[in-house]
Amino acid sequence: MFEWVEKISFSEASPLTAQAQDNKFGFHRKRPEVMAHSHWHGHIEINYLFDCSADYLINGQEISVPEGRMIIFWASIPHQMTACHGDGEIVNIYIPLQAFLTWMLPGEFVSQLLHGEVMVSDSLYVCDRQLTQIWEADIASQEPLLASQVINEIRNRIRRMAIEHYSTFNLAHRSGHGVDKPVFGGLNHIQTMLRYIADHYDQKITIENVAMSTGLHKNYAMKLFNRVMKVSIKQYINQLRLQHAQALLIDTENPVLNIALEAGFGSVSRFYDIFQREFNMSPLEFRRRVG
Structure with missing residues (x-):
C-alpha cells in the first residue's frame, strides 16, 4: 500500500508524464537545482x-523562501x-493527495492548500535534518512497517506545523483565487x-x-473522483477501512472478526482478502510483527 519512489520523474516535453506516479509516495534529497521549465503533478509536495x-x-507568482524553512503546496499547480542560493541541500517529499486528505489536518490548513496557497514554516526544528535522515534510511530498508512509520511521522510533522504558527505567500488572492474558488474545478464536490x-x-x-451526498450523478461523481484523487471511490473507502483496521490490530486485542466488522x-x-492483497500478509501476521 505504501509505494515509494526516489523522485518523481518528468519529461520536459510532457510534464504530465508524472501523472501515473500520483499514487506513490516520494522522497528525494539533493543539492538545489534550477529547473528549466515548470512542471506539475498530483501530490502534496514538501520542500525542506x-x-x-x-x-x-x-x-505564475514569484516567491522567495529563506534558508531553514519548510514549505508545503499542492503540486498540481505549475x-x-x-x-537557489547557498551550498546546502533540499529534501523533497511527495504525498499522494488521496493519502493526505485522510490525515484529518485542520480544515483551514487543507483548504488553503487546495486553493493554491504555499504554506511556509516560520523556522525548522533542530531535529528536522536528523529526522529526514532517519526517514531516508527507513525508506531505503524497504521494510513495510518502517515505511508506514515514516508516513505517520511526516503526517505528525505537518500536523504540528498546521496547529502552530505558519505563514503564507497569499498566492490564492494574488492569482485571483478566493477562498470559495479552488484552483481545480470540482474540488468542492x-x-x-x-x-x-x-x-x-x-x-x-x-x-x-457518496454521489448523492454532493448532488451528482453516480457516473459523473466516479469520473470526477478518479480524475482528482487518482483512485476510485471504492478503493478510497477500502483505504480508510484498512487504516482503521491496522490501528485496531496494533492498539487492541480484539478478535479479527470484530475488527473486520468495526472497520x-x-x-x-x-x-x-483485501488486507492480504494490500500488505502481502494476513491481519494476524501483521499483528504479530508489530506486537
Whole structure:
C-alpha cells in the first residue's frame, strides 16, 4: 500500500508524464537545482531547505523562501525553482493527495492548500535534518512497517506545523483565487464526498450514497473522483477501512472478526482478502510483527 519512489520523474516535453506516479509516495534529497521549465503533478509536495534558500515560480507568482524553512503546496499547480542560493541541500517529499486528505489536518490548513496557497514554516526544528535522515534510511530498508512509520511521522510533522504558527505567500488572492474558488474545478464536490466517506466508511455505503451526498450523478461523481484523487471511490473507502483496521490490530486485542466488522468490511473473508492483497500478509501476521 505504501509505494515509494526516489523522485518523481518528468519529461520536459510532457510534464504530465508524472501523472501515473500520483499514487506513490516520494522522497528525494539533493543539492538545489534550477529547473528549466515548470512542471506539475498530483501530490502534496514538501520542500525542506537546509542551509540554502530558493526562489520559486508557482502558478505564475514569484516567491522567495529563506534558508531553514519548510514549505508545503499542492503540486498540481505549475511550479518551478528559478534560483537557489547557498551550498546546502533540499529534501523533497511527495504525498499522494488521496493519502493526505485522510490525515484529518485542520480544515483551514487543507483548504488553503487546495486553493493554491504555499504554506511556509516560520523556522525548522533542530531535529528536522536528523529526522529526514532517519526517514531516508527507513525508506531505503524497504521494510513495510518502517515505511508506514515514516508516513505517520511526516503526517505528525505537518500536523504540528498546521496547529502552530505558519505563514503564507497569499498566492490564492494574488492569482485571483478566493477562498470559495479552488484552483481545480470540482474540488468542492470532492471535499463533500470525502467528508461523507470519512463519516460513513465504517458502515455499509455505496457509490450512489457518496454521489448523492454532493448532488451528482453516480457516473459523473466516479469520473470526477478518479480524475482528482487518482483512485476510485471504492478503493478510497477500502483505504480508510484498512487504516482503521491496522490501528485496531496494533492498539487492541480484539478478535479479527470484530475488527473486520468495526472497520466496515462486512465479513472477515473480505477483510482477509483485501488486507492480504494490500500488505502481502494476513491481519494476524501483521499483528504479530508489530506486537
